[in-house]
Amino acid sequence: MKADIHPDYHPVVFLDTGSDFEFQTRSTLTSEEVREIDGVDHYVIRLEISSASHPFFTGQQRFVDTAGRIEKFQRKYGKGKKKG
Numbered sequence: 061m062k063a064d065i066h067p068d069y070h071p072v073v074f075l076d077t078g079s080d081f082e083f084q085t086r087s088t089l090t091s092e093e094v095r096e097i098d099g100v101d102h103y104v105i106r107l108e109i110s111s112a113s114h115p116f117f118t119g120q121q122r123f124v125d126t127a128g129r130i131e132k133f134q135r136k137y138g139k140g141k142k143k144g
Contacts, residue, residue, distance in 0.1 A: 073102040076110040083110075 067088045073095060075082045084102060093104040 071097075071100055071102045072105050073097065074105050074107055074110065076107050076113050078108060079110070079113040081110060081113070 069086055069088060070090060071084065072087045072089055073082050073084050084097065087103075087105070089103065089105050091103045091105055094101050095104050096102070
């Protein structure tokens with residue numbers, strides 16, 4: 061194998077903010093937030109949806125709109141206005 065061609069590989073903890081589910085793994089991702097787990101510093105990567113909160117895996121329909129897309133759509137196309 062060639063030396064110095066691989067990216068840095070760090071311990072991370074992925075945190076699903078919708079369901080307070082977290083799992084530890086290794087990744088090339090980093091963040092400003094660091095948490096110590098069992099004496100090892102892990103980068104904290106926050107997720108909006110993971111297998112713990114996705115409707116396909118949970119069987120529950122959940123509405124997630126963090127960017128206000130629906131309100132923007134309703135303002136643009138005037139939901140509820142009658143034509144005529």
